Amino acid sequence: MDNIKVGVIGATGYAGLELVRLLLGHPDVKVEAVSSVSFEGKEISEVYPQLTGLFDKVLTDDIQVVDRCQVIFGSLPHGLSEPIARRCVDGGKLFIDMGADFRLKKESDYVQWYGGSYQDTALHQMAVYSIPELHRSLVPGAKLIANPGCYVTSVCLGLAPLYQEKIVLPDSLIIDAKSGATGAGRGLTLNTHYTECNEAFAPYKVAAHRHTPEMEQVLSELNGAPVTLTFVPHLLAVNRGIVSTMYLSLADGWDEDKVRELYGQFYEKERFVKLLPKGDIANLKNVKYSNYCHISLHSDPRTGRLIVVSTIDNMVKGAAGQAIQNMNLALGLKEETGLCMTPPAF
Numbered sequence: 001m002d003n004i005k006v007g008v009i010g011a012t013g014y015a016g017l018e019l020v021r022l023l024l025g026h027p028d029v030k031v032e033a034v035s036s037v038s039f040e041g042k043e044i045s046e047v048y049p050q051l052t053g054l055f056d057k058v059l060t061d062d063i064q065v066v067d068r069c070q071v072i073f074g075s076l077p078h079g080l081s082e083p084i085a086r087r088c089v090d091g092g093k094l095f096i097d098m099g100a101d102f103r104l105k106k107e108s109d110y111v112q113w114y115g116g117s118y119q120d121t122a123l124h125q126m127a128v129y130s131i132p133e134l135h136r137s138l139v140p141g142a143k144l145i146a147n148p149g150c151y152v153t154s155v156c157l158g159l160a161p162l163y164q165e166k167i168v169l170p171d172s173l174i175i176d177a178k179s180g181a182t183g184a185g186r187g188l189t190l191n192t193h194y195t196e197c198n199e200a201f202a203p204y205k206v207a208a209h210r211h212t213p214e215m216e217q218v219l220s221e222l223n224g225a226p227v228t229l230t231f232v233p234h235l236l237a238v239n240r241g242i243v244s245t246m247y248l249s250l251a252d253g254w255d256e257d258k259v260r261e262l263y264g265q266f267y268e269k270e271r272f273v274k275l276l277p278k279g280d281i282a283n284l285k286n287v288k289y290s291n292y293c294h295i296s297l298h299s300d301p302r303t304g305r306l307i308v309v310s311t312i313d314n315m316v317k318g319a320a321g322q323a324i325q326n327m328n329l330a331l332g333l334k335e336e337t338g339l340c341m342t343p344p345a346f
């Protein structure tokens with residue numbers, strides 16, 4: 001069988017470039033086309049010299065990517081994906097959006113948190129939102145996939161067993177998360193300037209981050225009732241990784257051992273989600289450059305709270321790796337194809 005032709009729109013951004021890197025190691029696809037606005041006409045290896053001699057494809061415009069490929073990944077700032085998705089869907093191609101344009105089911109949430117509005121509502125109706133471990137049955141045959149946000153992935157994988165079991169006390173959830181600087185993308189901003197973020201550490205968008213409604217959407221669906229949470233992200237001066245530390249109160253009768261058993265069963269067959277043994281603490285260094293999510297569970301006997309720590313690589317499980325997992329599912333390939341790299345120790 002010929003390899004499937006895939007293309008990346010926005011290949012010069014951090015998430016797009018990471019996707020190209022991973023797709024080059026996928027046995028069933030060929031990266032046929034890549035696009036950029038700022039670097040159109042240049043070889044991608046001129047922008048990222050680590051690709052020299054490995055992948056010297058000339059960057060085109062987005063229309064060429066759609067026309068030449070069967071699977072198209074969008075890796076653009078939000079607000080730009082609708083016309084591209086329309087062209088893909090009308091051409092019978094699969095579109096996977098790594099941005100936020102198709103993630104929120106309620107348009108009012110999108111308007112409130114992102115601004116703008118939905119122009120092509122039919123696309124939003126057909127979009128399938130997928131964290132594969134939670135939504136995989138919806139993906140086979142999908143034509144438009146909304147790849148989740150990076151913080152949302154770490155948080156929802158960390159909490160899904162509890163919400164599915166409906167044992168978290170309402171309004172008790174507080175999420176304290178940290179992300180490496182690649183999460184902010186390649187564009188220059190003051191807060192990711194070396195002298196601003198090196199030797200510095202602070203929260204940002206306190207209780208006002210755009211991933212909040214997306215987390216509430218996923219957890220409410222699992223819970224079968226609305227979930228409200230407090231989310232505070234922090235910028236960590238490392239390149240990659242997210243650590244989400246989550247504090248909550250459980251219904252009567254649940255202790256750490258019982259919760260541990262619940263997680264063990266929930267994730268028993270999952271390739272990419274690992275529950276750490278009792279006493280171990282999840283650490284982003286153990287998942288970097290991989291598609292794994294590590295979860296550790298801790299109880300605070302004095303307050304009765306459960307503390308869940310969930311860590312992923314924001315560029316892989318939080319973006320490009322998860323997008324490939326979704327592509328594999330949509331195309332009927334083995335879900336882990338191209339994603340089985342072992343995390344390096346340092």
Ligand SMILES: NC(=O)C1=CN([C@@H]2O[C@H](COP(=O)(O)OP(=O)(O)OC[C@H]3O[C@@H](n4cnc5c(N)ncnc54)[C@H](OP(=O)(O)O)[C@@H]3O)[C@@H](O)[C@H]2O)C=CC1
Pocket residue numbers: 009010011012013014015016035036037038039074075076077078080098099100148149150182183184185186187314315318319
């Ligand atoms: N970084 C991360 O950890 C994650 C990112 N994402 C999402 O992936 C998407 C890309 O993010 P990221 O790679 O971090 O961002 P970057 O800023 O690093 O890259 C943005 C990309 O979009 C292109 N672009 C920018 N403006 C336009 C425009 N007006 N028209 C067409 N292309 C444009 C740029 O192309 P060029 O400059 O070459 O013209 C570049 O390729 C975003 O939606 C982000 O939310 C999702 C999960 C995690």
Ligand SMILES: CC(=O)N[C@@H](CCC(=O)OP(=O)(O)O)C(=O)O
Pocket residue numbers: 098099100148149150151179180181182183184185210211233235
């Ligand atoms: C450190 C940092 O700035 N992280 C980004 C992560 C968001 C992201 O990339 O996700 P989307 O796909 O939803 O844009 C942020 O907080 O906006």
